[in-house]
Amino acid sequence: MNEPVDHPVNWLAASTRPYAKNAYLIVFLMVFLCGVVTCLALYHEEKQHILADERIAGEQFVTQLKDALNSYGKEIVSLSVMLQAIDEPLTYQVFKRASEQYESTEKNASLRLFFSQYVPAYHRNDYLEQQRSLVGQSGFTITPAGERAEYLPLTFGYPFLSHPGFDTLSDEAVNLAGLKRLRTQKSLEMSPPLSSTVDGKVQSLDKFALRYPVYLPLDNLNGRITDERGFYGVVGVVFDVSGLKAQLATQSERNFSYRLAEVTHDPQHPVWFADSSQHDNIHPNHEIYWRPGTYHSQVVHFAGCNWRVDTRYSATLISMVNWGLILSAFIVFSVLAVLLSAYVRMLSNAYNQTLRLAKDQIEVDELTGLFSRYKIQRELDEAIEDCQQKNFKLATFFLDLDCFKTINDAFGHETGDKLLIKVAQRLKSVFPDEAIIGRLGGDEFLVLLALREHEKSIYLEGLCREVILQISQSYFIDGRTLNIGCSIGVALHPNYGLNAETLVKNADMAMYEAKTAGRGTYYFYDEEMGARLSRNVRIETRLRQALQEDVLQLYFQPKVDLKTQKCVGLEALLRWDDSELGRVSPAEFIPVAEQTGIILTLGEWVIERACKHIVEWREEGVQVPPVAVNCSAAQLKRPNFLSHILSLLDKYKVDPSMLEIEVTESMLIEDAESCAELLRQVSQLGMKLAIDDFGTGYSSLSYLKDLPFDYVKIDQVFIHDIMEDNDHDVLTRAIINLSHELNLKVIAEGITRPDQLERLKGYGCDVGQGYLFSEALGANSMASDPMIMALCEQSRSASHQDKD
Template sequence: MTQLLVIEDDANVRTLILKLLQAEGFEVISANDGQAGIQLAQALEPDLILCDIMMPECDGYEVLQRLRQHAGTANIPFIFLSAKSERIDLRQGMELGADDYLTKPFKRAELLGAVFARLAKQASVTQPYVDEMKRAAQTLSQLAYRDPLTNLPNRILFHHQFQEAVAQAGRANRSIPGRSQVLIAILCINLNRFKAINTNLGYSNGDLLLKLVAERLEQNFGQSNTVARLGGDEFSLLVTDISQGEVVELAQRVLKLLGDPYDLDGSYVQIQISVGIALYPQDGNNPDRLLNHATMAMRSVKAKGSGGYQFYTPEMDALETERQLIESKLNLALARLEFQLYYQPQINLITGRIIGAEALLRWKDPERGLIAPDKFISIAEETGLIIPIGEWVLRTACAQIKIWQINNRLPIRISVNLSARQFKQDNLVELIAQILQETDISPDLLVLELTETSVMENVETTILVLKELKQKGIHISIDDFGTGYSSLNYLKRFPIDTLKIDQSFVREITTDANDAAIAKAIIAMAQSLQLKVIAEGVETEDQSNFLRQNGCHAMQGYLFSPPVPAEEFEQLLLADKRL
């Protein structure tokens, strides 16, 4: 067995190198300083030595010099490992007789490639072993530069391909004076709501979908372009020598191609695609910067929720900076008690009296003041912070219900929004039951609001969880109704109490015939299922009258009151304010 000696004073680096080499079947011995390395080398005469340069007392240069003066170690292949990368350092090592020089940090493939190359030059190595090393090097290259699931280029190879494309574009621009500058486009391609595929159909079907997406991209665009998988549900397309108009046509083709149905083991699914586009040279001159800009543009598309494509614009930098700032502050906001709940009254449209309220989260940053929910809720969802924040909202709202019950001796029903991520918690039912017990309130006073899209992600699981919550006496409301894709067949299976008409339909309900028809249909359907209806965003008397005349049960909106702090809401109760 081939024996290698590693001389390295950094324990972490030494351990990593040992593991990499041992995994390839080498016998590896090590020393943690130069003097010990010299002694081991002279005693065992290994087949190859890897030695750090910067070591105390006896550095790598001295180790090499002394070994070259000893007959048994004079011809052993010697590779320097160092954080130094100046030419003078390289020349000094080579003048002493080093065979190779690796600059830290180095990649696994670089290390093993250097080892195999030095061993292959030894006269004692047989040709079959050389062939095996070549095959191993090819395998390492495959692992280093290819995505194992789709076999597409990974991020590392994508970077190399970009550098080559830039060099070719530069030569083309110089070779034809006066020609318009060659553009290079990077398209960042993301599969919207990919997690729902894994959740509903299983991870094997999720992997199958990624393979099918990769095949479509490679077959249709891979002949003259670079298609890569950057990780997760994110792909990238590198296109050279293209105009901005042609990029638009390309993005539209990608959307159409990937939007066609997929057969996942007998289940046919369609997915929405978000595509962000960045162009060289105007949007950046290196792959990291361009990919980052294309990703920003892709996120801008995803935020709209409908798929499509978007070019990067400089304004996105400010938005990204703002996003990162909010994310960093959000980590501390809960610990510093910077959140508070506002309450928007819900009004019975017949009596005009307050029948409940929706608890709405607000963030009062000490430096920036009140931050609107649409600025931070999506970030909390992405980072997972919505879980502890959501628990705080539940506890605070339930505690407030108890306070109002004591102060006013009136049972006030409060609605609390549950995000899709919260709803997927394994311990959700137990957590809510515990909070209700700790705050000593009736479950009948708590309403959990879920969006239409979140309850449709995994219907069968949703039904089971909702039934458990209903059995405990908790009310269930479907928020933003009319904006999702639920069917009546599923809706009648959900154990729910209330539908909330989304404010996008209420806004033009008296002037837009389509919005009016949708609102009437929702009210009629709810009545047939014996559900109550609450309309959101009611701002005018005309809207209120329309809803009342068509059988809507209740409303909330600025016509009666904006969301207000708990103290102000209590004053509304005490004054018995009516619509």
């Protein structure tokens, strides 16, 4: 055995040497760049934080604006309700008293309340006469002049009224369409910005009128004039922007600016009416201060109008950044870069030593001293290339220790590690010197051995046997004597693998076959194994699909009383015809189902389908005997096995006596204690129990004595040769006699010839099953089967006799 030799990792050293020489400069640059990146990140974070604060301040401002407008609207609605509650024609004194309670007049001294009364044409003169007497102005009239069907003049105002008598329904009125919409929809309506005039000159667009209709009940007018729907007039408030801004007190440490525009009719051309960054009320187009990207914009919807609100901090972004934090980070990283580069330079002398230590850890397994997983895989690649050049074969051995986990769990990982060391030593001693040995991890080892022309496969078989023999010898560790075995899988290059990955995979599969065969043995990978494993994978895939598509079928083979020749039971047999694989035998797909866990779903499907067929036969009037189903070890180990059967019996209303459970001896061997308790519970429900394939396993008489079995089924292997093989004949007779002594009935499987039947009847066998009586029948064939027909006829005869 060759010890691991020193192969310096020259490619690693050569590739890193120029960089190691200037490593301190690289470190300095990297740390310095990290400092620059950190400073940029801090600046970005500061920027995002400022922008977030600016956005929040803008949202708070918009909330305040909405609250102020909503307060106007609520109080106008309240004033309208108050005017509706008055039972007499409205006078100025009444309107004044109601207006004095308007809360917002305390917050905004510039507010003016007004009332426009509805006046139909026929009531115009009465209205004018009434107003002239109430107001005391003999010249009061409705303007502009002209005959109209109806009028809505400004009637009362508080604290004063501008343009008394102005008809808001005239063509000269502002927002006439909004007023008409207000009258029909009974909702708040706000006008576009209105201009202020001083000495007849337009000063600014700084006023708004918020209006709400007043409707009176038609059955309680008391002399008041309304239209046909009860429209009495419009109550409203006129407020200016300066009064509104007094209520928008922003609380921000930084200077905050905003501007407002009306965008209801043309969002692309806003009408600006407020700008806090200017002293003038009408804001000019300041392209620099309010350039795109420097502010946050929102739209406020209120009373049929849309206001655009732009907000921003007055100071520039650069002036608000915390430069002290950013510069501190830059200084810290610069100092750190200098210190680290100096430290790296001090460590440069230890670089080569560290590299050598890293190489040893990569290539040598620290525990056993064998090649590591990394190294053995590199050696395998090189060995394949060398064998291809020399036309040699390469044997790849995959070794796995048997039951190593048990020793680890029982005595601890320290004992397990010491055992692995001793196993590695024995591997070195038993394999030839030219063999390459490595540890893949855990308790798995990989051995490579090139075969010369004169060395045949028989040499490898002898080597495998010798390895298993040596590994299986006792080990004395920490005062304990430990025993362990191993399983070996072998794959040959180039026959069964042209590359390292394929060789290791095939050797691993061969080792798994050795484990399956009982451990402590070896197995050579061949084409048959590959084809079998490939077919098993295909069977697994198609079987899962068959369960989903419900293409499996249950057939039923009669069990016949050998004395009366009557059918006394049925055994459910699974049949599978696949569109791709053809007919697949249960002997082939059941083991695959057990290995992959599909057997659980498959077993539940069989029991439920058997219950469904029993119900269908009962509905068709077909009398059938109890149906026996086979249960796997995996099914019986499930804690919900019994509850699942009970739920199916309850779901399909099937009597428990109509089901029989067959279990194999292997289940009893694996977990006899828990299995016994489960079988007792099943028996207490009224289901018959049978031990299947008795005599083919590690048959124990205690199973028959201690467990509540009703039947013993003799495997068809004995029945097939009962006439030709004296040993099978003697064993069959002994099983029948023993079972009868224990009050158990015996079922013989696989009866195909009359002479077999006569021999079994002579031995006193109770029940027979096989092609001599009947093949397995489909579920739809029960009504036409002679045995089932005879059973039904017998049942009907017994029923008639009971009635008589």
